[in-house]
Amino acid sequence: MKQIEGGVTAAKGFQAAGVEAGIKYQNRRDMALIYSTRPCAAAGTFTSNVVKAAPVLWDKELVENSPFVQAVIINSGIANACTGKQGMDCCKTESRCAGELLGIPESAVLVASTGVIGMQIPTERITDGIRKLAAAKAEGPEAGLDAAKAIMTTDTVPKQIAVEVELDGKTVTIGGMCKGSGMIHPNMCTMLGFLTTDAAISKEMLRRALRTDVADSFNMISVDGDTSTNDTLLILANGLAGNREITAEGEDYDRFCEALHFVTVYLARKMAGDGEGATALFETKVIGAASREDARTLAKSVICSSLTKAAIFGHDANWGRILCALGYSGxxxxxxxxxxxxxxxxxxxxxxxxxxxxxxxxxxxxxxxxAPEVTVLVDMHMGEAQATAWGCDLSYDYVKINADYRS
Amino acid sequence: MKQIEGGVTAAKGFQAAGVEAGIKYQNRRDMALIYSTRPCAAAGTFTSNVVKAAPVLWDKELVENSPFVQAVIINSGIANACTGKQGMDCCKTESRCAGELLGIPESAVLVASTGVIGMQIPTERITDGIRKLAAAKAEGPEAGLDAAKAIMTTDTVPKQIAVEVELDGKTVTIGGMCKGSGMIHPNMCTMLGFLTTDAAISKEMLRRALRTDVADSFNMISVDGDTSTNDTLLILANGLAGNREITAEGEDYDRFCEALHFVTVYLARKMAGDGEGATALFETKVIGAASREDARTLAKSVICSSLTKAAIFGHDANWGRILCALGYSGxxxxxxxxxxxxxxxxxxxxxxxxxxxxxxxxxxxxxxxxAPEVTVLVDMHMGEAQATAWGCDLSYDYVKINADYRS
Known part of the structure; x- marks a missing residue:
């Protein structure tokens, strides 16, 4: 496996675009498209929040029941959450509009949003945006970067990666991009992640790979403990690498999962380190735990502790707070x-x-x-299980971003 | 029931003191004594943290097994947590020293500490402090206030209250004091609370009253979600009010519990509103919930949300964050x-x-x-259960207090 240039357009047959649609703000890219020239198997994981944004409900249904997926439309600025029937209608409009313009069924179009909760997305702006996206879509690293930039909010850098892995003598590519925590008009830390691969893999195995993976990648990060209404991670696999289709566990599946994990951990770390107001990536690695679940629980408890995060910001070796956070983890x-x-x-x-x-x-x-990346290593001396979690420090700027933006 | 002047010395037979012992800092009161002229029934609730400070282990054992209690020695500056055998020896020294000076068994002396984790308490300073406390102990509101001041750390005001209630034709008094979140050399949000009453009540009923009460008072507050290694709430009852001893449920018990709840909620609210860096008390009242447990879970989730707390600091009606926090509560x-x-x-x-x-x-x-006190009222429309939780906003000063104190 090796890391290569690019992001969501690195795998064969994937195109992308990022455009200005003025969803909530002017003069910034705020809509992105990921498009595959071939139908894809798709899998997704979504927020566990009881309050689910309209695009989350839309995508859950589609990922479950649609025979294939071929495009994802993403907007920033407005989250389309707590928007009632009008919010669901907006998803439908987006999928129909994109389907017509791209010449694919509307059931093959996923949607994702991030931004302020409670506002309605202006329909005309989003359909205009989709028209621009359809016209701009292209192959290559530049188009992928445009898309990665368009989903940024208070992120300070675009976040993308691609890797190649040999499967069955064929070169398989996995690429991805994500956005982290914060918005220009911030409302919550919404995580959106999009992965593309030209691997041939069945929907069932793709789903299994993604679900297994997130437990040790995206589900192990936290910026502020607030689980968004919009969290979405999608993976699209179009099979263009020409490998023998992965339909069961085995060597190919393991190698695919290993490459996938490299991609997801890379993106998860980037997201944590670029958390709202963050000055440092704060990693906690727990080893020697009694069980994997315990290791995860302990590691997450430390990176979520406000007092510990504030101490990391102050470069203060206040280890009592770490022991305390382990102690109340459960x-x-x-x-x-x-x-x-x-x-x-x-x-x-x-x-x-x-x-x-x-x-x-x-x-x-x-x-x-x-240092800009700080690790706490915790040895529990109870067993063999281990887990790593990633967060960031708690700075003045976190408060500023989330409290002061109206003044 | 009516509120009266004073705190821990309001009930008959209770004396107190607060002195400078130089435990960690000079020129500030950092040791307090509560003393009853008569043996007391005692009950306590303690931190659920797996990592328990030495005084917590000491008091749990004593409250459970000691035939009676007559004094509490409290220090700020050093938490006596993560201090191993030396920490337990310190508790023993404190109890023995206080027992000798006060002429009571060492098993009748409880201890409590708050401050930096991991440092050892200098034995000589604490025994000198106990000598000063024994010499200074007195009845009356001034001595009670001295004690309330001595347990303050980054608290901006002393927190105390007293109430009178008629039980069985006799006037029963309940007083209390507590300290909240933060220290001059901060290490964690440690809650210490001390209640005194001259009610005649059996140890079993006192314990039941306290355990029932904390679920809706002190356990419903949060400043930063970090459960301390030292949290301790103690109640001492010496029976000097002369009421018929409460030994079972009934009218007297209910009236006692009602007065107790008034005291604990008053103190809990004070603690939340004076949280580290707080500019506002942030109350969340959930009504119409399916169960009491749900109501508590929902209310606490809102007051613990960093994003919501930052919005309250910014006086920003960012209600999406509240709905989001309800949604991920469980x-x-x-x-x-x-x-x-x-x-x-x-x-x-x-x-x-x-x-x-x-x-x-x-x-x-x-x-x-x-406003300085802000309430979010949430109606779930699912049943009759309700609960209230208290927190505070998240300000620059919270970060400053917990990150910047070395610079």
């Missing part, structure tokens, strides 16, 4: 038997063990915590 | 059937209903949200 353990380490490009130190603080240098700890 | 409901209202001394508006935004004035909403 997992059972013996605090006397835990080891804590801080690690970064600045070095590595053992900070807590045998039930008390280690004899460490505060200066060294501060140096380690001043 | 409780099931139909978003189309929820009503949201904002309420404060500035007025009341209906902001969401029938699945979409109501036609409200942003200006009016901002005025309502600019």
């Amino acid at each position: 997992a059972q353990f013996d605090p006397e038997n835990v080891d804590l380490y801080f690690q970064s490009t600045g070095g590595s130190i053992h900070i807590y063990g045998n039930g008390t603080a280690c004899d460490y240098s505060e200066e060294e700890a501060t140096r380690i915590l001043s | 409780a099931q409901f139909d978003p189309e059937n929820v009503d949201l209202y904002f309420q404060s001394t500035g007025g009341s508006i209906h902001i969401y209903g029938n699945g979409t935004a109501c036609d409200y004035s942003e200006e009016e909403a901002t005025r309502i949200l600019s």
Whole structure:
């Protein structure tokens, strides 16, 4: 497996576009299209929030029941959440309009939105946008980057990646893009992720691969603990790589999953590190846990702790907060038997063990915590299970972005 | 029932003191004593964190097994958490020293600490402090206020209250004090609460009253979602009011519980409104829920949402975040059937209903949200259950207090 240039257009047969549609703001790209020249198997995972945005309801139904998928229309600015029947009608309009322009069934068009909750999307602007997208769609890295830029909100950088992997003697490509936390008119941390691949893989195996993967990639990140109404991760597979179709577990499936995981972890880390107001990526790796579930629970509890996040922002080796967050996570353990380490490009130190603080240098700890990517390594000494979670620090800018934007 | 002057010394036979012991900082009161001239029945509730501070382990054992309790020694500055055997030895030294000076068994002395995790308490300073406390202990409101001040950390005001209630023709008094979130050298939001009463009530009924009460008072507040290693709530009852001892449920017990609840909710609200960096008390009242448990879960989810808290700080009617927080709480409901209202001394508006935004004035909403106490009323339209939770807004100062204190 190797990383290559590009994003959602890296795999064979995938085109993309990103245009200005003025959905809520002028003079910025706010609509994107992903289009496959061939029908795709599709799978998706969606927000667990009881309050689900219209595009989430729309896509869940389509991913489940549509015989194939060929396009995704994405807009930023307005989330199309809490918008009632009018919101569902908007999804229908989008799919119908895109279907007509692209010459594919409306049931082959997925939609996704991110932005302010409660506002209605102006129908005319979105259909105008779709017309622009259909005209602009193209192959190649530039078109992929345009799309990655169009789904950005308060993201400071576009987030995309592509990898190649040999399956059955054929080169299979997986590409992806995502957006993270925050909006110009912020409303919530909405995660949208879109993956494309030319692998030949059955819908069932694609779904299994995605569901298994997210538990250790996108579901292990948090910026502020608020699970959006719009979270959506989609994968489209068009089979153009020409590999023998993956229809069961085995070597090909494993290699596909490995490449997929490389892509999803890359994007998840990018999203966490570019969280609203973030100055650092904050990684917590738990090893030696009694079970995988415990390891995940413990790691997520640490990266979600406001006090720990604020300490990371201050480059402060306040390890008590980490132990505290492990303690209230819900997992059972013996605090006397835990080891804590801080690690970064600045070095590595053992900070807590045998039930008390280690004899460490505060200066060294501060140096380690001043790196742009900081890892807390936690050894529970209870078993073999491990998990990693990714978050970011809590800064003044997080408050500014989410409170002050009207003033 | 009526509210009266004072705090922990309001009930008959209770004395208190607050002194400077230099535990971690100079020139500030950092040790407090509560003392009863008569043996007390005692009950306590303690942190659910797996990582429990030494005083928590000490008190749990004593409250369970000691025949009676007569004093509580409290210090701020150092939490005596993650301190291993030396930490437990410190608790023992405190109890023995206080027992000798006060002429009571060491098993009648409870201890509580709040402050930095991981540091050891200097034994000499704490025994010197106990000597000062024993010499300074006195009846009356001034001594109670001294104690309430001595347990403050980044609290901006001392928090105390007392009420009188007639039981069995006798005047029974319940007083209390607590400290909230933050420290001068902050480490975590530690809640300590101490209640005293001259009611005659059996240990079993006292325990039942306290356990029932906290579910709707102290357990319904949150400043930052971080459950401390030191959280402790204690109640001491010395029987000096002369009422017929409460040994079973009935009218006297109900009246006692009602007065207790008035005291605990008062203190809980004070604690939430004085959370680290807070500019407003943020109350969420859920009515019409399917069950009490659901109502509590929903209300707490809203007051814990970082995005909602930041919006309250910005006086921004960002109701989508509230609906989102209800949605990810874990409780099931139909978003189309929820009503949201904002309420404060500035007025009341209906902001969401029938699945979409109501036609409200942003200006009016901002005025309502600019009050020092803001309430979100949520009607689930599913049943009769209700619950209220209290938090605070998320401000720049929260980040400052928890990140910047070393610079």
